[in-house]
Structure formats: C-alpha cells, structure tokens
Amino acid sequence: MSERRRRVTINDVAALAGVSKGAVSRSFNGASRLPESTVKRIHDAAEQLGWRPNAAARAIQGAPARTIGFVVRRDPALLGSDPFFPLFLAGVERVLSAHAYGITIRFVTSEEEETRCYRDWVAESRVDGVIVSDLRDGDPRFALLDELDLPGVIVGDPGRAVSQPAVYHTTDASIRELVDGWVQRGHTRIAHVTGDPNLRHTLRRRAIWADALATHGLGSDLFETGWFTEDGAKVATRALLAAAEPPTAIFYANDIMAAAGMGVLADAGRTVGGDIAVAGFDGIPLAQYLSPPLATIVCDFDELGDVVGGELMTLLSTDGSVPPVTTLAGRFLPRASYELRAE
Amino acid sequence: MSERRRRVTINDVAALAGVSKGAVSRSFNGASRLPESTVKRIHDAAEQLGWRPNAAARAIQGAPARTIGFVVRRDPALLGSDPFFPLFLAGVERVLSAHAYGITIRFVTSEEEETRCYRDWVAESRVDGVIVSDLRDGDPRFALLDELDLPGVIVGDPGRAVSQPAVYHTTDASIRELVDGWVQRGHTRIAHVTGDPNLRHTLRRRAIWADALATHGLGSDLFETGWFTEDGAKVATRALLAAAEPPTAIFYANDIMAAAGMGVLADAGRTVGGDIAVAGFDGIPLAQYLSPPLATIVCDFDELGDVVGGELMTLLSTDGSVPPVTTLAGRFLPRASYELRAE
CATH class of the missing domain: 3.40.50.2300 (Response regulator)
Structure with missing residues (x-):
C-alpha cells in the first residue's frame, strides 16, 4: 500500500481561522460561547481543509477504529x-x-x-x-x-x-454441468431467467449459460430478465411461456425466482419435474421443501x-x-425439479 | 437518564504513572521511544483506572459516535x-x-x-x-x-x-384466530412445535396456543421443542407422529420449521392440506410456494x-x-395447508 498522506489536523483549522485549538474544538462540540460569526469562520475553515472533529480525535490517538x-x-x-x-x-x-x-x-x-x-x-x-x-x-x-x-x-x-x-465462488463448471445434463437428456430449448443486469454476477451466469449452449450448437435467445425478485421472475416466466416455442427447461439465476416461477408454471398447467424442468441457484434451505424439490447450485x-x-x-x-484472487467452488445439486418424468 | 459519571481522563493516567500526557498518548499509538518499563507502568495505570485510548479521543472531542x-x-x-x-x-x-x-x-x-x-x-x-x-x-x-x-x-x-x-409484534390474537379456526373445523388434537425455549417469544407463542386450547376445554400436552431449526422440526414432527393419538393439525413456531415438518409428514405418507393441517409463523415469501401453500402469521x-x-x-x-411500549399487529394468513380436504 502507498504511504498515507499527512492528515489535516485541528492546528491547521485553528491557524486558517485565526483562533485557538480549543476554540475549534468547542465550536464543534456545542460547548462554544464564541460569536456566531467566529463559529462560522471556523466551520468554513474546517470545510475548506476537509477536516472533521472525529478525524482529529482519532489522529490525536492514532488508534485504529477496529x-x-x-x-x-x-x-x-x-x-x-x-x-x-x-x-x-x-x-x-x-x-x-x-x-x-x-x-x-x-x-x-x-x-x-x-x-x-x-x-x-x-x-x-x-x-x-x-x-x-x-x-x-x-x-x-x-x-x-x-x-x-x-x-x-x-x-x-x-x-x-x-x-x-x-x-x-466459481460456479462456471456447475452451470455447465447443469446445462450439459439437460442437453444430454434431449432438451434443446433451455431458457434462462437472469438477475439484475447491472450486477456482474448476473452477466456472468448468463454468459456461461449461453456458452454452454453454444458448445452444443444451441442458441441462447431464450432468456428474460427476472431482477432476482419474485415479481420479476413471474413476469419473465409468463413471457417465456408465451414464446412461439416455449422452453422445456428453465434455469433461474436464484432460488427465490425459481420458486416464484414454479408457481407460475403450475398456474399455467405445467408440471415441474413432469413436462418442464427447472433449476435455481444459491442453495437456500427451503429449496429442498418445494414441490418437487428444487435442483440448484449451492454456494456456501x-x-x-x-x-x-x-x-x-x-x-x-x-x-x-x-x-489477488481466492475462489471457492459452487456445487450443482440435482433434485427432482431437474428431471422430466414420463407420466 | 441519570447523570453520567465523570470519565477517567488521560490526565488521571498520566498522574498515576508519573509521566506526561504526551507520554501516555505515545505509549498507546506505537510512536513511543520510552523505556519498556515506563510503557508497562503507563499501561498498568491505564488498566487500573479502566482508561482506554479511544475513550480519551472521544472525550477530547465530545463528539457522538453516530x-x-x-x-x-x-x-x-x-x-x-x-x-x-x-x-x-x-x-x-x-x-x-x-x-x-x-x-x-x-x-x-x-x-x-x-x-x-x-x-x-x-x-x-x-x-x-x-x-x-x-x-x-x-x-x-x-x-x-x-x-x-x-x-x-x-x-x-x-x-x-x-x-x-x-x-x-402482538400476535396473540392471530394465534388465537388460528387455533380457534381449527377447533371450529373439528380438530381436537392440535399440536405445537416450539422454538428455542430460552427465548421469551418462544414461551409466549406456546402459552397463547395452550390458552386458546384451554378456552375450548382442550389440553395442551401435544407439543415438542423444535428450536426454530429444520432439524429440530424434523425430530419434533416424528415424535408427534409417533404419539398414541397423533395430532390432526400442527402449528409450527416459524415457517422454516413448518416447511421441514411438511417434508417429514409427506415422507410418512400424510397429505398436508389433505389429512393433516399445518400452519407456520413469520410470513416468509417462500411460504406461498410450498405445496400446499403454507398458512402463517405474517409479521412485518x-x-x-x-x-x-x-x-x-x-x-x-x-x-x-x-x-414505554409500542406494538405492531401480526396477521393470520390462512392458506391451503390450514384446511383438510375431503379426498
């Protein structure tokens, strides 16, 4: 790390305002009997120098904030x-x-x-x-x-x-495993419901999903933005179902979206783990209690x-x-929502 | 509020150790060139008086920590x-x-x-x-x-x-509403899975559940400690199922325990919302996506x-x-898990 710049001290403020250190201190702790014009001059000086009372207190001490x-x-x-x-x-x-x-x-x-x-x-x-x-x-x-x-x-x-x-967490391998498994099971229309597109991990999950599909010669235009929220996932799921060729499998960028999406799918007469497959991301405890239990990518x-x-x-x-970089491995956890059951 | 005691200051430490204020300050911020024995004497004096560097820094300033x-x-x-x-x-x-x-x-x-x-x-x-x-x-x-x-x-x-x-949150009325509704529907064996018995709100929920049952002349011995955890709820639910006369309705002290309990009930061949009724507490978003959707008491x-x-x-x-006291009202939210469906 570079050396820290010398801190502005209460002495600098006192000098600039033409008052004593004590006057500066009192003007900030409410104990001042100075004329208002003097208090204003001190505070203007402090602002100009970027000095604040606590910085002085700390500087006097040199103690870490812990x-x-x-x-x-x-x-x-x-x-x-x-x-x-x-x-x-x-x-x-x-x-x-x-x-x-x-x-x-x-x-x-x-x-x-x-x-x-x-x-x-x-x-x-x-x-x-x-x-x-x-x-x-x-x-x-x-x-x-x-x-x-x-x-x-x-x-x-x-x-x-x-x-x-x-x-x-590195979850690229888990996302690939998830997508590959669906392709091996015969899926060709594998959709993705993304999180907030302003976040880097949203873009990453989508990129790896798309890349895994491309590996199998499949396109990646079946995606909707779900914003990581329940409401976002519901809108996204309805949009996917309304497509000319709806997906047969949907990978949601988090578990709560997958849960909300499963509700929409059920309302639309689809059977998750029956005629449509679903997976989430995060590994929340409740995922295992959804019906069917939700396949997910677990991060600790x-x-x-x-x-x-x-x-x-x-x-x-x-x-x-x-x-510079430390990574932890995510883990794909297949559960019943991931499979299609012959009815 | 009572008046604050006078704080021990750096002056007290300096006086006790027989050194200057500056020496005390330097002995704590690592800038000291004092002999080790002097530093030790200062630190012993500080410890004896209960003085710490940050207290001094703050006291000099008189600024709130915000x-x-x-x-x-x-x-x-x-x-x-x-x-x-x-x-x-x-x-x-x-x-x-x-x-x-x-x-x-x-x-x-x-x-x-x-x-x-x-x-x-x-x-x-x-x-x-x-x-x-x-x-x-x-x-x-x-x-x-x-x-x-x-x-x-x-x-x-x-x-x-x-x-x-x-x-x-006052949830007494909601718990009574929940229990009363089950009694009106003919349930007489209404169990409770509690949270951590060391917490006051655990004891309160159990007391109100018991009191609501007593109002209808029903006993309250059908309860198990679930500790607010999934594992605790699983053990508790198995114990309730093993009773000579198992419950026909179970009120769990939080939603995550209800979800875990529903898993145990399903494994035991019971149908929640079919031959056994279940309700939770908290109102977590995922409760609505459980199968069947979980009745709960919602707290904001x-x-x-x-x-x-x-x-x-x-x-x-x-x-x-x-x-002295401000209360918010909880709200009972009946959902499919609360009812028994004629099969």
Whole structure:
C-alpha cells in the first residue's frame, strides 16, 4: 500500500481561522460561547481543509477504529429472501470477533450516497477496511478505495486487475454441468431467467449459460430478465411461456425466482419435474421443501464470509500477504425439479 | 437518564504513572521511544483506572459516535433462514441513514461475550445507543444498560417494567384466530412445535396456543421443542407422529420449521392440506410456494425496524419522548395447508 498522506489536523483549522485549538474544538462540540460569526469562520475553515472533529480525535490517538465497513447498495426488499447477506455476515463476523473487530453496515440507495459513505468513513477514521460486494459493471469503488488509500476485500470477480484482493465462488463448471445434463437428456430449448443486469454476477451466469449452449450448437435467445425478485421472475416466466416455442427447461439465476416461477408454471398447467424442468441457484434451505424439490447450485456463503474476514484481518496486520484472487467452488445439486418424468 | 459519571481522563493516567500526557498518548499509538518499563507502568495505570485510548479521543472531542450497536447472540446457522434479521436491519438502517447514523453489528456466542461487548462499546465510546433483541428469560441486559447508562430500544416484550422502551409484534390474537379456526373445523388434537425455549417469544407463542386450547376445554400436552431449526422440526414432527393419538393439525413456531415438518409428514405418507393441517409463523415469501401453500402469521419486520430506528433517534435527540411500549399487529394468513380436504 502507498504511504498515507499527512492528515489535516485541528492546528491547521485553528491557524486558517485565526483562533485557538480549543476554540475549534468547542465550536464543534456545542460547548462554544464564541460569536456566531467566529463559529462560522471556523466551520468554513474546517470545510475548506476537509477536516472533521472525529478525524482529529482519532489522529490525536492514532488508534485504529477496529471496525470493518460494509456499504450495501441494494433494495431492502431484496434482503429478506436473499440467503447471501445474513450467512455471509455471520461468517465475516466470526473471524472479526476473534480479532476484537466489529462490522459497521450502511445501507444506501444510490452511487452518490455510496461514495459519500466511503469518504465520510475515511475522513472520520471510522473504519480500518471495507468489504465491497454486489459488483457492477464499470464499478467506481476499486478506484475510490485506491484514492482513499482504504484497504478492502472484494466479494466477486472484478473482471480486471485491481489493487484489492477478490474472493468469490466459481460456479462456471456447475452451470455447465447443469446445462450439459439437460442437453444430454434431449432438451434443446433451455431458457434462462437472469438477475439484475447491472450486477456482474448476473452477466456472468448468463454468459456461461449461453456458452454452454453454444458448445452444443444451441442458441441462447431464450432468456428474460427476472431482477432476482419474485415479481420479476413471474413476469419473465409468463413471457417465456408465451414464446412461439416455449422452453422445456428453465434455469433461474436464484432460488427465490425459481420458486416464484414454479408457481407460475403450475398456474399455467405445467408440471415441474413432469413436462418442464427447472433449476435455481444459491442453495437456500427451503429449496429442498418445494414441490418437487428444487435442483440448484449451492454456494456456501458462510464459508465465503469466513475467507473474506480472514483476508481483511491479514490486510490490516503488519505482516502476511493475501493472494489477488481466492475462489471457492459452487456445487450443482440435482433434485427432482431437474428431471422430466414420463407420466 | 441519570447523570453520567465523570470519565477517567488521560490526565488521571498520566498522574498515576508519573509521566506526561504526551507520554501516555505515545505509549498507546506505537510512536513511543520510552523505556519498556515506563510503557508497562503507563499501561498498568491505564488498566487500573479502566482508561482506554479511544475513550480519551472521544472525550477530547465530545463528539457522538453516530453509531447504533446491535449485539446478536445467535447461532450463525439460524441466520440464513430467518427472515427477521435482514428485513429488520434494512428497516432500522433506512431511518438511521437519514440521520447520518450507522449500525455496528457484533455476533457473539455467550452471555459473557455479550456483556463484554456492551462494556467495551461504552468504555470506548463506540456507540450512542443499542438495539436489544432475542430476549431471554431473566435477561441481564436491561440492568446492564441501566448500569452503563446506555440508551437502548428493546425488540420484544420484556415482560416486566424496564427503563428501556420496547417495540414488538402482538400476535396473540392471530394465534388465537388460528387455533380457534381449527377447533371450529373439528380438530381436537392440535399440536405445537416450539422454538428455542430460552427465548421469551418462544414461551409466549406456546402459552397463547395452550390458552386458546384451554378456552375450548382442550389440553395442551401435544407439543415438542423444535428450536426454530429444520432439524429440530424434523425430530419434533416424528415424535408427534409417533404419539398414541397423533395430532390432526400442527402449528409450527416459524415457517422454516413448518416447511421441514411438511417434508417429514409427506415422507410418512400424510397429505398436508389433505389429512393433516399445518400452519407456520413469520410470513416468509417462500411460504406461498410450498405445496400446499403454507398458512402463517405474517409479521412485518421491515416496519418493526423502521419503528425501532425512529425510537432510537428520538432517544438520542435532546427532545421528544418515546412510549414505554409500542406494538405492531401480526396477521393470520390462512392458506391451503390450514384446511383438510375431503379426498
């Protein structure tokens, strides 16, 4: 890592505003009896220099925050049914706790808010490192972390050389196994319902699905965007059923979409595991209780969190190194929804 | 709130160790060139006084941490299938973000670790307030918060007068509606699979189930502990089926247990929604995709988080007051699993 820039201190603010250090401190902690015009001058000086009270407190101490930051830019509605989030967190925190570190989570709704959050954390010395997940195409966060000199571990495949280490599940082989198996069983119309197309892992799953089909000389125009949501999957499934030649097998980019899609298929008089085959992705516990049990690609998010937490602790220690890329293997789990049953 | 005790300052440590303030500061930030024996003397003095570097940094500043703490003492394995956690967090964080507050989550595995976490947070001024959930019988946290003078909002019914405000779903009426409906349909053997008996809400659900049965002159000995887990529910369901007079209806204390139980019932040749009725609790999205769709008691955890976040922000402001108890209503949602179908 590059050397950290010298921090702006309370002395700089005091000098610029022409007041004492004590006056600066009091103007920020509400204990000030200074004229309003003086308070304003101090705050203007602080803003001009990018100085904030907490940064000073930390700088005086030089103590680490002992906290890892995790900015989550995601629709809260998506959190309730996504197995990634709680399991991953539990895995990370198990490691952090052992090192007396905590995790701070911030939910944001826009890229602007996301960027501001990282900048505030650094300005106020609130975190020692961050977790970067839900990678997007053209994601600005790798460069932002470089600029802020903020250590971080990336969850996902950044798709290019970046200075932060990345950890992710490789599921390409599992997706190929899933598609190949369907082709071997005679399927030629194998559809895909994708997640949010702004996310890199959505694009990856679709690309591998398409490539596996191409290997067998099959086209890949049978896909719909499902946004990782139940509602998205329902619309997508209805669109697939309305095609001139509907699919005989559908691969959904997550389990919750597969579950919702199975509901639509049943309503349309189709029999999953009978006259149409279905598979999901994630490996949520409830998948096995669907009817028929849902074939899926299992990812161990708890283990993922464990690895990410370990790499963060290594990054923040003075010794030890972290490989640029660490991968965990996903696993295809065929279940009854994957097969067609002769009636 | 009571007046906060005077904090131990860096001056106290310096005086006790017989060194300057600067020496104390440097001895903690690694910039010290002092003899090892002096560093040891300073650290011994700090430990004796209960002083920590961050407390000093904060005290110099007098700035709030702008952070809410959430200690979660729970088996990580339970997190993946529990809808409460991510939805509740998202609701809390939406409110906190609007006030430029963040949330710090710490997972712990024992009461000792839990207590230490609260004490450390206060000693190091890391949080301004806390969320207390997963209430246990004889929970020591209400008194701990009093002792630490740490503001907090309780998620759940503490069952006695405490100084922290409490927010929770009232689901008594929904449980009675569920049980009454089964009795009206002729069921007399209505079983309950409980959650973790160390949690207050587990005991509450069981007590209301038993009381609703008693209203109809029915006994309440048909219950098994399911621990809120799939495996627990499987064991519990097998035990109920092995009873001399097995139940004709089973109320599970959460949806994931109901799903797992339905699997066991199917394996045993029973038809849910046919010759045995089932209901769950929570209202997870996937419940509607089970076969048959699972009747449940719906709780809006996102709204719960929203209310808790709002009360925390009010508590931490200088004005405004929070009612001792705020309740949200759960809602019974009958679906096909609740009925017996004439075959």
